[in-house]
Amino acid sequence: MKILCLETTCDETAAAVITGDLEVLASVVASQADLHEAFNGVVPEIAARAHVERIFPVIDQTLKQAQLTLGELDAIAVANTPGLSGSLIVGVVAAKTLCLVNDLPLLAINHLHAHVFACQLDAKESVFPCVGMVVSGGHTHLYKYQDALNATYLGGTIDDAAGEAFDKVASMLGLSYPGGPAISKAALSGDPKKHAFPRSFIHDDRLDFSFSGLKTAVRYAIGGPGSRDVHAIELSEQQVFDLSASFQQAVVDCLVSKAIKAVQQSGLKTICVGGGVAANRVFRDQLSQQCEKQGIQLHFAALQYCTDNAVMGAIAVERFKAGLFEDLTLDIKPGLVRH
Ligand code: KG4
Ligand code: ZN
Numbered sequence: 157m158k159i160l161c162l163e164t165t166c167d168e169t170a171a172a173v174i175t176g177d178l179e180v181l182a183s184v185v186a187s188q189a190d191l192h193e194a195f196n197g198v199v200p201e202i203a204a205r206a207h208v209e210r211i212f213p214v215i216d217q218t219l220k221q222a223q224l225t226l227g228e229l230d231a232i233a234v235a236n237t238p239g240l241s242g243s244l245i246v247g248v249v250a251a252k253t254l255c256l257v258n259d260l261p262l263l264a265i266n267h268l269h270a271h272v273f274a275c276q277l278d279a280k281e282s283v284f285p286c287v288g289m290v291v292s293g294g295h296t297h298l299y300k301y302q303d304a305l306n307a308t309y310l311g312g313t314i315d316d317a318a319g320e321a322f323d324k325v326a327s328m329l330g331l332s333y334p335g336g337p338a339i340s341k342a343a344l345s346g347d348p349k350k351h352a353f354p355r356s357f358i359h360d361d362r363l364d365f366s367f368s369g370l371k372t373a374v375r376y377a378i379g380g381p382g383s384r385d386v387h388a389i390e391l392s393e394q395q396v397f398d399l400s401a402s403f404q405q406a407v408v409d410c411l412v413s414k415a416i417k418a419v420q421q422s423g424l425k426t427i428c429v430g431g432g433v434a435a436n437r438v439f440r441d442q443l444s445q446q447c448e449k450q451g452i453q454l455h456f457a458a459l460q461y462c463t464d465n466a467v468m469g470a471i472a473v474e475r476f477k478a479g480l481f482e483d484l485t486l487d488i489k490p491g492l493v494r495h
Pocket of ligand 1: 294432
């Protein structure tokens with residue numbers, strides 16, 4: 157079985173060909189980071205336009221890499237939820253058109269569950285059932301998975317996503333976009349205990365997160381409550397390092413604590429973590445230490461499959477096997493569906 161998977165939920169135009177044994181025959185990711193850098197975040201209209209320009213060249217390159225033609229595929233899968241409307245629609249229209257023209261079955265991919273499924277790609281045995289954690293630019297959520305296709309929502313952020321907080325704090329500190337890699341680099345030379353930033357709900361049993369108060373606390377640590385334009389305040393290099401390290405540690409403490417609580421409350425023994433923030437070295441190290449202490453089996457998505465890519469669309473192989481095909485009325489669902 158060979159499936160072409162497409163990913164255009166946010167600002168990466170990506171395609172991959174995956175086999176029924178989860179072998180990756182080809183993978184191409186066209187990042188738009190350079191287009192959005194000047195705005196310190198993704199501009200939806202720019203993202204949609206760039207997807208239109210890139211989707212077919214990316215598909216062509218992917219098929220060339222896999223040494224396949226469209227006619228040799230068994231299905232096409234596309235991420236149709238959640239994401240930016242204008243971005244999602246490009247991938248969905250491309251997939252539906254290619255399925256219609258080449259008489260191929262169509263499969264849908266839930267982008268969040270795909271982030272968790274990325275953990276299955278390197279695993280020798282099934283990682284399911286497990287607790288799944290998605291920590292990305294748009295989402296910070298915990299699920300209980302009975303299997304790859306059946307998940308129950310356990311909790312998530314009530315405001316900003318973890319990655320969004322990294323991006324916004326990086327902007328306040330004058331660091332580059334995307335903020336996660338820039339902050340984690342600056343944090344290497346900083347003191348994580350320099351600022352006592354808030355860790356919302358950390359002593360609570362609820363499996364929710366909140367990062368907007370933390371973001372405001374960083375803002376006040378930079379300029380005090382009265383400051384209007386935080387970007388205009390000059391910080392020394394060491395101040396940026398310390399603020400980065402203290403902010404990162406606050407986020408990591410919340411993520412680690414809730415991940416462990418979710419596993420304990422679920423009665424399961426395994427946790428799978430995916431999404432851009434799962435690339436964070438301090439988070440990976442500290443969650444690994446805690447899981448080892450608690451006897452929890454931990455799977456992180458491989459580094460190249462943490463940020464958005466089409467390989468994680470391999471979850472479509474499970475849908476193919478379960479006979480869960482779509483017809484050409486498949487639509488985008490931009491908003492978060494909590495299941
Ligand atoms: O999963 P992703 O590519 O896109 C979404 O589905 O949102 O995640 C992108 C997010 C960005 O907010 C970026 O700053 C964050 O992942 N990120 C990181 C790191 N690398 C990327 N956050 C913390 N540490 C990192 N090393
Ligand atoms: Zn994502």
